[in-house]
Amino acid sequence: MDVALTPFxxxxxxxALLERDMVRSLEAxxxxxxxxxxxxxxGQLGPQSQxxxxxxxxxxxxxxxxxxxxxxxxxxxxxxxxxxDRRVVLVTLTASGQVLVDAAVRDHAAISAELTAAVPxxxxxxxxxxxxxxxxxxxxxxxxxxxGR
Amino acid sequence: MDVALTPFxxxxxxxALLERDMVRSLEAxxxxxxxxxxxxxxGQLGPQSQxxxxxxxxxxxxxxxxxxxxxxxxxxxxxxxxxxDRRVVLVTLTASGQVLVDAAVRDHAAISAELTAAVPxxxxxxxxxxxxxxxxxxxxxxxxxxxGR
DNA sequence: TATTGTTATACTCTATAACTATA
DNA sequence: TATAGTTATAGAGTATAACAATA
Numbered sequence: 001m002d003v004a005l006t007p008f009x010x011x012x013x014x015x016a017l018l019e020r021d022m023v024r025s026l027e028a029x030x031x032x033x034x035x036x037x038x039x040x041x042x043g044q045l046g047p048q049s050q051x052x053x054x055x056x057x058x059x060x061x062x063x064x065x066x067x068x069x070x071x072x073x074x075x076x077x078x079x080x081x082x083x084x085d086r087r088v089v090l091v092t093l094t095a096s097g098q099v100l101v102d103a104a105v106r107d108h109a110a111i112s113a114e115l116t117a118a119v120p121x122x123x124x125x126x127x128x129x130x131x132x133x134x135x136x137x138x139x140x141x142x143x144x145x146x147x148g149r
Numbered sequence: 150m151d152v153a154l155t156p157f158x159x160x161x162x163x164x165a166l167l168e169r170d171m172v173r174s175l176e177a178x179x180x181x182x183x184x185x186x187x188x189x190x191x192g193q194l195g196p197q198s199q200x201x202x203x204x205x206x207x208x209x210x211x212x213x214x215x216x217x218x219x220x221x222x223x224x225x226x227x228x229x230x231x232x233x234d235r236r237v238v239l240v241t242l243t244a245s246g247q248v249l250v251d252a253a254v255r256d257h258a259a260i261s262a263e264l265t266a267a268v269p270x271x272x273x274x275x276x277x278x279x280x281x282x283x284x285x286x287x288x289x290x291x292x293x294x295x296x297g298r
Numbered sequence: 299t300a301t302t303g304t305t306a307t308a309c310t311c312t313a314t315a316a317c318t319a320t321a
Numbered sequence: 322t323a324t325a326g327t328t329a330t331a332g333a334g335t336a337t338a339a340c341a342a343t344a
Contacts, residue, residue, distance in 0.1 A: 007268065008261035010280040015164035017287045024294055034334060051302060063335055065304060070333085087302045087343045111290070112157035118286035119156065123275040127283075130268045130276030131159040137267035138166045141260070145173060183311060200325060212312055214327060219310085236320045236325045 007134055025107060029100055030074070036104065038067050039076060039093065043101035047080065047092040076100060156283055174256060178249055179223070185253065187216050188225060188242065192250035196229065196241040225249060 005013075022033050031039070041056050042048055048056070050064045057064070068091055071077040076097035082088035093101065119127055154162075171182050180188075190205050191197055199217060203210045217240055220226040225246035231237035242250065268276055 005277070005281075006261045006265055007276055007280060008257075008264045010277070010284055011160070011163050011167060011264075014160050014280070014284050014287060015167050017284070017291050018160060018164050021287070021291045021294070024291070032333070049302080059334085060336060061303065062305090062337080066334075085302085085344070089303070108157075112155040114290065115157045115160075115283050115286055116155055118282045119279045120282065123279040123282070126272040126275030127156055127279030128154070128159070130272040130279070131156060131163070132154075133267045133269065133272070134264050134276075135159055135163050135166070137264055138163060138170070141263065142166050142170045142173070145170070181310065198325075208311085209313060210326065211314080211328095215311075234321070234325085238326070 007130070011134070021111075031076075031100070035067055035071055035076075036100075038064075038071060038091075039097055039101050040104060042077065042091060042093050043098070043105070047090045049082070049088045049090060051088075053091060071097070156279070160283070170260075180225075180249070184216055184220055184225075185249075187213075187220060187240075188246055188250050189253060191226065191240060191242050192247070192254070196239045198231070198237045198239060200237075202240060220246070 019033075022036075026033060026036055037057055038053060041053060045052075045056075050061060050068060053068075054061045054064045068077060068079065068089075072079060075094055077091050078094055080090040080092050082090050116124070171185075175182060175185055186206060187202060190202060194201075194205075197205070199210060199213045202217075203213045206213070217226060217228065217238075220240075221228060224243055226240050227243055229239040229241050231239050265273070
């Protein structure tokens with residue numbers, strides 16, 4: 001007989017599997033998840049300054065310099081001049097970077113559909129509501145703890 | 150109006166929050182999550198050889214050497230002799246290591262209870278069933294992809 | 299003065315390969 | 322011969338601090 005897992009335990013298990021799947025799926029392209037997050041952000045938001053990327057990814061500007069160095073060397077992004085502010089570097093997807101982002105978007109949609117299909121139709125609405133409640137509470141907890149720091 | 154999030158998107162959001170919360174909660178103790186995982190494993194399973202830890206955490210033995218070096222220096226574990234096999238190092242929690250593990254277990258239970266309480270009682274059973282279905286499917290996907298490698 | 303990005307430096311996690319001690 | 326752990330080496334991700342170029 002299975003031990004009764006709480007939703008929290010199930011989320012932890014899911015998080016570990018998601019992490020593992022992301023790393024595995026990136027192996028083929030030779031990208032790290034940190035670098036893929038950069039590509040994904042630019043894919044969603046368009047060309048970004050390194051400062052913007054640092055804010056979005058919540059890392060230091062110095063860290064972004066290193067990530068963009070790697071992505072530029074592998075040919076997935078290019079550093080472009082900002083039209084009016086010569087201090088700013090606009091990080092832009094190359095064709096090969098866009099290919100990876102497009103593939104990631106497709107993978108995301110495919111997994112999303114597969115997982116949704118795995119849930120009994122009668123449970124889907126309650127699952128979505130329950131997950132929303134859990135995620136909202138978790139977010140509140142995290143933000144409260146970060147504020148009191 | 151909110152965009153309709155799939156369970157997959159909700160899981161990704163939850164995973165990001167869990168990661169963030171773990172890092173934050175470890176800040177106070179000065180531990181990294183890699184080192185906390187070592188303590189947690191020993192707390193669950195009792196003293197372990199470094200080889201066992203390498204298998205459990207799915208990292209190389211060399212990596213374990215480094216993690217145990219750090220944990221020994223901070224006084225959270227000690228390297229003990231194996232009673233019959235002189236090649237083996239038994240990594241054991243010190244009193245201060247046990248204190249951290251106990252605190253982590255309490256935190257885990259507290260968050261678990263808070264998140265469960267956040268879910269409308271009528272949705273709990275369906276949430277647990279739905280999450281189980283999603284996690285099972287995700288696990289099957291990950292294992293299938295890792296096997297075909 | 300303030301902002302953007304880089305150089306300098308350092309630490310942690312991770313890996314592979316070669317080696318030592320022990321079984 | 323095989324196993325457990327360490328030394329040697331390397332690379333990625335992360336951080337702080339000081340600096341140059343530009344606004």
